[in-house]
Amino acid sequence: MADLNKLTIAEARNALRKGDVTSIELTEACLTQIEGAGALNAFVHDTSDLAREQAAAADARVKAGDAPDLCGIPLGIKDLFCTKGVPSQAASGILEGFRPEYESTVTQNLFDAGAVMLGKLNMDEFAMGSSNETSVYGNVVNPWKVDARELTPGGSSGGSAAAVAADLCLGATGTDTGGSIRQPAAFTGITGIKPTYGRCSRWGIVAFASSLDQAGPMARTVRDCAIMLEAMCGHDPKDSTSADLPVPDFEAMLSGDIKGKVIGIPREYRMDGMPQEIETLWADGTAMLKDAGAEIRDISLPHTKYALPAYYVIAPAEASSNLARYDGVRYGHRSHLEQGDGITEMYEKTRAEGFGDEVKRRVMVGTYVLSAGFYDAYYNRARKVRTLIKRDFEQVFDAGVDAILTPATPSSAFGLGEMANADPVQMYLNDVFTVTVNLAGLPSISVPAGLDKQGLPLGLQLIGRPWEEGDLLNTAYALEQAAGFVAKPEKWW
Template identity: 65%
Template sequence: MSELTDLGVAAIREGVAKGDFTAVEVAGAFNAAVAEAQPALNAFITLTPEKALEAAAAVDADRAAGKALGKMAGVPIGMKDLFATTGTKTTAASNILGTFVPPYESTVSQKLWDAGAGMLGKLNLDQFAMGSSNETSAFGNVISPWRREGSDAQMAPGGSSGGSSAAVSARIAPAATGTDTGGSIRQPAAFTGISGIKPTYGRCSRWGIVAFASSLDQAGPMARDVRDCAIMLEAMAGFDPKDSTSLDMPVPEWEASLNADLRGKKVGIPREYRMDGMDADVARVWDEGIAWLKDAGAEIVDINLAHTKYALPAYYIIAPAEASSNLARYDGVRYGLRDLPPKESARGAGLQDMYAATRAAGFGAEVRRRILIGTYVLSAGFYDAYYTQAQKVRTLISRDFMDAFQTVDVILAPTAPTAAFGLGEMVSDPLAMYLNDVFAVPASLAGLPAMSVPAGLDRQGLPLGLQLIGRPFDEQGVLDAGLAIEARAGFTARPAKWW
């Protein structure tokens, strides 16, 4: 049944509904593919083949009984290990939660199960979603299924949703959940030649998702094409009274409304994103994307996003500040890891010593770095100098976008400044790693819907993505523009199987 793993969300859903194959057959094929690839790719932290089969059997039973099937009926997916799943470990790829088994289900995952999806397993990620290469996980690096032409060097799948991107790209999952704080859906999607959308902030509930930066975190789908993303986003989205930031708005029928005809639409091209020394292949694909959208009927308009250059420094003040607050709950008292000082120094040790020992053992280097940065910028002497100023910059960046959307419907930019890099190539230079998010962060700060779609290959045979940014609540416009690019790019490349 290996051919079943070549199918995406829409094809699986429709094949199951027609009776071309059963949901159990699909789940079995993907379970086998995961088991085969896992030793090489390390895309998953926890495998749950029995849950995929259980959900599939329920879908087959509903079909046999003539019951209506859900939007994701018969589709087994990967669940990023940031979403709480009842009875299944949820680690955030950190030792501090290495044995945590939630007694509750995240709202997003429950919506997907209610729509008929099944869970192949919990996907690997950068620890607490902090990273751009999936090299900060306590459970080992995820290896991208892609390789440079003529090289066996291991490539980064992007981050933090690197397990999600690797699994979808390698055809061991038809789709996966991701979360995006500063590009963590879009950048890994670009690195691995798949599609991924970060919806408007508040479109998907954050309840039950391990928090990184609460004013930025947003769940979204990662899949092989735009239609599959639209289907999955419909299942994930919706108002949740348990999340105070959730949008109390109806979920549009994004899939049914997909339309690649952009006549009458205006596409903005931000001057500030065309930076000195830009990678030639990235610039080429961007120019091709402009031509494709023009061919789809859109008018191309140059726009200014004047405060773009301040987005990255503002993000790396705001996100660590919120992380330092959110991660204070991991103290070794209520759940997760508890570590104590060494016996020789434990005599007379107090609560603070237990906190310190637990966090030193539980948090990785990148998480500790961001907590320290966040604590520093929130401290009494530096709050106004750093955090308050960063929030003002955030407001200016949002205002730039709102001004631009007075004249354009959607914005086109590269997703990342380069194609995927090799594992280990940037890990010793945090600043270089942070710069990988330079094109993705502005939309996150403004809470806007943004999507990456594959657009071509660079000179080394690695995928490149184009990013579409839309008005608040206009996921439809983003998806439509993505569909127009997808139709014209004709991207069919996939990694050669080596695992």
């Protein structure tokens, strides 16, 4: 079989089971592509030796007839997931040299299912960013190219998105705190789902904002995301926020039949200055779902306009608390001390050298909003707003809406460096359609649905009821079938 690296997860699984291909062949095909894709800077830690071992073990399992769906499938793992004995830096200088002695629950679940780890993927430092420009490893480049510019793949899961879009791996893990799976998926023409908060264990994933972070799969199709998500999920006693709920067979729920489903179109997501192309794509997506038999209903989520400010109080507050553990004492980078320096100077110098500018900015914002004089004015108020946003969604779902359709991003991919000198708030506006979902803890998926006039991919977002990822994936499957998006970046790297 030619172009093994271009197979979907479902196609590769079926080929493995028929004996048409081996995991070793699939893995070697992907490793060859990774070697030739240095210009994208997507993979940052090489685990090819481990990948070959895992592939050989997977082939033995397939032969023995003991093969789960993901057995033998080559994946990329975001650098935020701790992987035993393998550098896990969260793309930060402060974790330089850190090799965990344990495996994150999500990666352990994937390995137990027989998945193969090709390597660790680039990302924004500590998952803080929307363009993958804050990484200690340098920028990730979007495989889509329409002019002389290098484009952002989105962030923070930019390495995951670029690797899947460029056919370097069949799927990848991502994490989503305010849109970090869905926005890069939209920018690179792939599919990515953020499950309900608590569906995937956070244990062993380097924390950014603990009440918002959630892991999820990024892959080429809705079916691939369903296969991968089932393997990633499950109750974990090591994570107190992990839900003790059975994990359904998500793939079996992909019928494409959405007759009678009610799809909500929130009027508050029609933003001033939204490009006409996004408006048109949204209208087209609405028409596609209506043609598939769904009922379209205009809905209101009145507190949407407060979501971004609330998110950028809560997320930095939690980050400042979570990142206090990086002090140079136990692991990672430690500053060289001069004579007379005490422990305080060591902390200060280590953090000044180890953290990048965006991380420092958010830690300072977080420390400020948690300080004695401002805790009630900012943090407590943001938490109250979060409750109102969550209630908006609950009221809509209680009124019979099954899913909500919105744009995934306010634009297509922009050029790397184009926002470097802009007000940071301009960058934060990239999350305008996605942060509400994290604040409410809901499942949400980005599906590629068209190209803009430059020829760059655009995505649509579907938001589902809590714990109903299967139903959400089925609605996304219907949208994917109707949109028929098959465009791929032309290889230039």
